Amino acid sequence: MPxxxxxxLEGKKDSHGDQSFSSDFxxxxxxxxxxxxRQRRWRLWQxxxxxVYSDAWTAVTPLRNDGPDRAALPGIVDAMKLYAxxxxxxxxRRAHGDFTHILVNRGYTTIxxxxxxxxxxxxxPVYQWGYWKxxxxxxxxxxxxxxxxxxxxYAFSDKSGAADVLVFVECPxxxxxxxxxxxxxxxxxxxxxxxxxxxHEECIELRTPTVDALRVLWQAAHGRRMSDDQLARETGVPRxxxxxxxxxxxxxxxxTMKPRLQPEFAGFQAAWEWIGxxxxxxxxxxxxAGHRAAIKEMARLGHIALERVQAYPDVEPDWERVERRRIExxxxxxxxxxxxxxxxxxxxx
Numbered sequence: 001m002p003x004x005x006x007x008x009l010e011g012k013k014d015s016h017g018d019q020s021f022s023s024d025f026x027x028x029x030x031x032x033x034x035x036x037x038r039q040r041r042w043r044l045w046q047x048x049x050x051x052v053y054s055d056a057w058t059a060v061t062p063l064r065n066d067g068p069d070r071a072a073l074p075g076i077v078d079a080m081k082l083y084a085x086x087x088x089x090x091x092x093r094r095a096h097g098d099f100t101h102i103l104v105n106r107g108y109t110t111i112x113x114x115x116x117x118x119x120x121x122x123x124x125p126v127y128q129w130g131y132w133k134x135x136x137x138x139x140x141x142x143x144x145x146x147x148x149x150x151x152x153x154y155a156f157s158d159k160s161g162a163a164d165v166l167v168f169v170e171c172p173x174x175x176x177x178x179x180x181x182x183x184x185x186x187x188x189x190x191x192x193x194x195x196x197x198x199x200h201e202e203c204i205e206l207r208t209p210t211v212d213a214l215r216v217l218w219q220a221a222h223g224r225r226m227s228d229d230q231l232a233r234e235t236g237v238p239r240x241x242x243x244x245x246x247x248x249x250x251x252x253x254x255x256t257m258k259p260r261l262q263p264e265f266a267g268f269q270a271a272w273e274w275i276g277x278x279x280x281x282x283x284x285x286x287x288x289a290g291h292r293a294a295i296k297e298m299a300r301l302g303h304i305a306l307e308r309v310q311a312y313p314d315v316e317p318d319w320e321r322v323e324r325r326r327i328e329x330x331x332x333x334x335x336x337x338x339x340x341x342x343x344x345x346x347x348x349x
Contacts, residue, residue, distance in 0.1 A: 081188035083346035089120035091190045091346045092149060092167050096124055099164035100147035105181055106169050107155030110203045111244065116169035124149050131159045157181040168192060171340065173200055174332040190346045200333055206244035208326040211319050214248055223314035248322060251310035253283040257295060258305040268294050275304060
């Protein structure tokens with residue numbers, strides 16, 4: 001405490017006794033908490049107005065559209081205030097008790113995530129937001145005005161703007177996700193400890209498979225149009241694994257749509273007319289036409305027959321690049337794991 005404040009306390013205690021001193025001290029503590037809350041609100045307004053930026057971020061490297069340079073990540077992380085937690089809900093409650101604007105990153109990047117149950121914080125003022133969902137923009141505005149807990153559905157939380165505290169519900173697989181998501185955080189970031197690292201390791205095995213495992217798929221699929229079931233039968237690789245592993249071969253997904261029973265729902269009519277007597281198109285074309293959701297729903301309801309196949313290129317992949325991507329993914333995960341093991345516990349700090 002400042003010396004001037006200590007002298008004021010001693011003078012109060014000597015002149016008025018313990019009871020009066022306790023009353024004055026409680027009054028001062030209440031005023032101090034109010035002043036700190038107002039300071040945080042002012043700092044958040046400055047962040048939102050773009051007048052100040054994170055010193056820890058800008059001192060190391062300038063911001064880029066695609067995030068920081070990989071080589072600069074260790075220096076940025078060293079300048080950040082990070083905690084680990086074993087209880088996500090309790091950490092959110094503690095942060096909400098100390099600060100006004102709490103940001104919860106609920107973007108999942110693992111294949112078999114342990115989903116966070118929002119009902120555990122249902123008694124708090126909770127808002128839900130996805131930057132690509134126009135209907136949720138009002139939630140973001142109310143959170144910015146009133147404070148509370150904002151659940152961000154995207155994997156990177158840098159688009160949500162300034163906040164006091166960031167809490168991840170899933171341990172990220174890369175350092176870049178931690179740094180980029182914490183870009184506008186004024187106080188600190190909380191990262192959960194995984195119950196097991198096996199889920200993260202399996203994700204690397206499927207999304208960045210070994211060259212030998214990928215060659216098995218390549219030898220059966222190159223230059224052909226195949227469904228995942230067909231490729232799984234010919235290679236002996238489980239279908240659920242094929243779905244993730246084939247992405248490294250960069251196939252183009254083709255949709256073959258055939259009409260069966262015309263729907264009565266008006267929202268399906270535009271997609272129904274686009275299909276006509278039958279249509280074959282790559283998924284990108286379907287998405288750009290704006291009919292992907294309607295087509296998938298009509299297929300589920302039986303209005304159309306939908307077959308999806310992968311058109312694999314005939315050009316052999318760059319196997320050195322495949323191996324390099326795998327090494328980078330493993331290095332990223334090892335760095336995150338090492339970082340998390342050295343962080344103080346949020347609930348005990």
